Amino acid sequence: MKPTIVLLIIGLGAGVLFSAQLKTPRQRILNPVEPFSSLTTTRDNLVAKAASLKDEIKKKRDQNSSLQSGLSKNKKNAQILVDELKNLKETVGLTDVQSKGLVVTLADARSGEATIDSIVHAADLRDIINIMWSAGASAISINDERIVAITSIDSIVNTVLVNNTRLTSPFVIKAVGDSKILGEAIDSQDNLSDIHRRKKNFGLIINVERAKEVSIPAFSGSFDIKFAQIKP
């Protein structure tokens, strides 16, 4: 028994050495791990910074909102402005919304090789958002990122960015509106033919759920207006 094990070890060692001999000459390292890890560290730090800034902005917005409401108690003309501002905040997506609507979950196929047809693309999310607006949605979020006037949904290699924030599959798209109309628009083969084809043939996941209440958070980013002015 013992000599067998010794032979086994010698054999394994010999095999590894043979393999090393056969390998092509060592290539120069084009992607050293050091810069890669420093890049990911920087990314993670920036993600954390953006999140903490969003928290701060949310708190400051809440504080300013109470200050604004406080003003209306003292002055009548301030009341008009405060009401107008409140309506505008709802219009642009600066308030949380809870109402009936639709929840669509879009996810990469569970099994099989990841191919262009089996994974979710930014363009799929853009198409769904467009259908939802057309079907009368009044507020939409993707993985709790509110869709607002300045929102772009972009794809970088295999990553999806919404409001400059990285989101990953599964994508949960919530819309406030008539759940029947919204649901029919999403289920329609005409509207989202490519997504339905990939569901059937490549296992892409799309799940549609009518909900009595969906919760959509306020936009926590910035509306940076530098060039546009109200026409005098």
Place this chain on the structure above:
Amino acid sequence: MTTRKLPIVVIAVLIGFLTAAQVAANAKLSNKAITEDSRAIAVETAELIKNIDKLETEKLSLDNERSKLTSASTESQDALQKEIDRLKIVGGKTEVTGEGVEITFDKPLLISDIIDLLNALRNIGAEGISLNDNRVVPGVGFSLDGLKAQTTVRAIGKQELLEQAITRRGGILEELDQGKVSKKSELTLPAVP
């Protein structure tokens, strides 16, 4: 060595060879993954820096608004009015003017073309967009019956930046394979009716 043990040695050599080859293959694969990831992470990092910049500005303007809201009543009402004006621009509740670009298409576009174009303009930082003289805001969707033979899109924002980003190689106009862009020192976009 007995002949009985020879097969064991041969098998062991083979396993050793395959194990080493597997390790080498894995190293190659993970290297490939790093290449793809680092591109994505680099772009994501750039987007994060852009976003953090905007968030810092927003934070400062909220601080500024707060100090006005807590001061004399004329100043606090100014702060309210300023915020109202900003949100009116964002929400398309008013006619707006400013520099930007005008993009014209002589051939019909697909719905997906329009969706991608508007998305690209938002990504570059367009502050207001109109499509065939209709203001584009959240709540506006596009369907087949809305498509026309010719399309004009106007976007307010930094004109050089908008033009460069739209016309760059691999940019949105290359994707759409048509369209002419002109920079405008002043554009006017209608309000949402």
